[in-house]
Amino acid sequence: MKIPQPFQYQGSKRSLAPLILQYLPVSTTRLVEPFCGSAALSIATAARGRAREFWLNDFNAPLAKLLALIVNSPKELGKHYRELWRADHADALEHYYQVRESFNRTQDEQLLLYLLARCVKGAVRYNGEGLFNQSPDKRRLGTQPETMQASLNAISALLRGKTIVTSLSYENVLANVRSDDVVYMDPPYQGVCGERDSRYFAGIAYDDFVAQLEGLNRKNIRFLVSYDGRLGNRSYGKPLPARLRLKLVEIEAGRSSQATLLGRDEMTVESLYLSPALADELEMVPTMRRHRPDEQLQLMENTVPYGKTKTPKRVS
Numbered sequence: 001m002k003i004p005q006p007f008q009y010q011g012s013k014r015s016l017a018p019l020i021l022q023y024l025p026v027s028t029t030r031l032v033e034p035f036c037g038s039a040a041l042s043i044a045t046a047a048r049g050r051a052r053e054f055w056l057n058d059f060n061a062p063l064a065k066l067l068a069l070i071v072n073s074p075k076e077l078g079k080h081y082r083e084l085w086r087a088d089h090a091d092a093l094e095h096y097y098q099v100r101e102s103f104n105r106t107q108d109e110q111l112l113l114y115l116l117a118r119c120v121k122g123a124v125r126y127n128g129e130g131l132f133n134q135s136p137d138k139r140r141l142g143t144q145p146e147t148m149q150a151s152l153n154a155i156s157a158l159l160r161g162k163t164i165v166t167s168l169s170y171e172n173v174l175a176n177v178r179s180d181d182v183v184y185m186d187p188p189y190q191g192v193c194g195e196r197d198s199r200y201f202a203g204i205a206y207d208d209f210v211a212q213l214e215g216l217n218r219k220n221i222r223f224l225v226s227y228d229g230r231l232g233n234r235s236y237g238k239p240l241p242a243r244l245r246l247k248l249v250e251i252e253a254g255r256s257s258q259a260t261l262l263g264r265d266e267m268t269v270e271s272l273y274l275s276p277a278l279a280d281e282l283e284m285v286p287t288m289r290r291h292r293p294d295e296q297l298q299l300m301e302n303t304v305p306y307g308k309t310k311t312p313k314r315v316s
Contacts, residue, residue: 003047004154006070007113007143008122009038013186013226016251016270017044020184023224023249023274024050025281029180033057034170035187039067039159046158051182054163057173064167065109071163074156078149080110081117085145096136104131118142170204174212182278183216183223206238213244213275222278228271240273247279248272 005014013020017040024031024045030053031045042054058064069077086095096118103111116122118136125134143151166173170187177183187204216223225246228237240246249272274282 003040003044004151004158005040005043006038006067006151006155007116009040009116009124014038014040014044017041019251020224020226020272021045021048021050023272023278023282024182025222025278027180027281028182029053030055030178030182032173032177032181032183034173034183034185035059036067037063037186039155041184041186042163043155043158046162052162054159055173055181056163056165057168057170059167059169061167062103062107062109062112064165066112068165069109070152070155071159071165072156074149074152077110077113078145078152081113081148082145084111084114085117085142085148092141093136093138100132113148114142117148171208171212174216177216177221179219179221181221183221184225185223186226210241210244213240213246217244217276220277221275222281223275224278225273226270227273237271239271244273245276246273247276249274 003014003017020041021044028045028051031042031051032055033039033042034057036042036056036058039056042051042056045051046054056064056067058067066077084099086092096115099111099114102108103115112132115132115134116124118141119125119134120137123134125132127133170185174183187209213223213225225240228239251270251272252268
């Protein structure tokens with residue numbers, strides 16, 4: 001099954017989504033993403049019919065507004081993109097810089113779609129003032145308008161009518177989750193960016209994040225967190241503390257592009273943490289999954305992907 005994507009987005013879990021979905025309970029009523037980015041996991045979840053409702057949130061307001069347009073107004077957004085996409089422009093690079101300057105001045109989310117489709121490797125970068133400052137990819141002109149429109153239409157068909165999109169702090173989102181929600185969090189990795197990184201409007205403080213997870217545990221909320229990992233023998237990110245009682249799943253995500261360029265045989269391993277409430281429901285044990293380029297994601301242990309299910313309690 002080919003899953004649509006609205007744009008390339010560095011750090012997206014699109015390629016790992018089929019594996020992460022193995023840890024969503026059958027009883028998922030609503031999937032909540034406080035750090036949704038390109039909404040890769042929610043799109044994959046909707047494509048497989050694994051949740052009935054979705055809450056997409058990103059603190060980056062133009063990005064959140066862009067996602068809302070994708071969900072609710074794909075034809076209008078696609079038309080604007082087609083008009084902005086200029087393959088026949090006399091100076092395509094200058095056109096990109098003009099669009100970037102206009103976006104930084106107006107924060108128009110429709111302009112952001114073009115920048116994300118055209119910038120280097122989908123690698124979003126912001127300067128210290130929160131302005132988009134990534135350069136254009138000089139080898140290509142970005143996603144063709146016809147391809148973009150098809151992706152926008154497909155994503156809207158999956159999410160429209162069952163999705164809310166917000167731009168709140170992640171703390172605000174977590175304070176308002178329901179008892180029958182499943183929360184997936186993919187925050188800026190503390191080991192990579194600390195509390196500030198050019199890829200994000202804002203990082204998160206490790207201790208504050210841990211405190212939020214403790215609060216979710218007290219409310220018995222089911223959640224998953226992608227947070228730290230390792231490259232070869234080098235670890236990145238401070239592991240989440242044992243007192244949270246999280247179950248760890250290590251995902252072998254393949255060789256990094258940098259390792260490939262340098263001819264090194266170093267594998268990237270990402271950590272996926274499951275809350276006690278979710279792990280108990282799935283009756284799971286710590287395991288590891290391997291992501292091979294020539295085959296589907298596989299379990300390295302013979303464990304059952306779904307355990308017992310519970311009837312979720314609805315919040316009136």
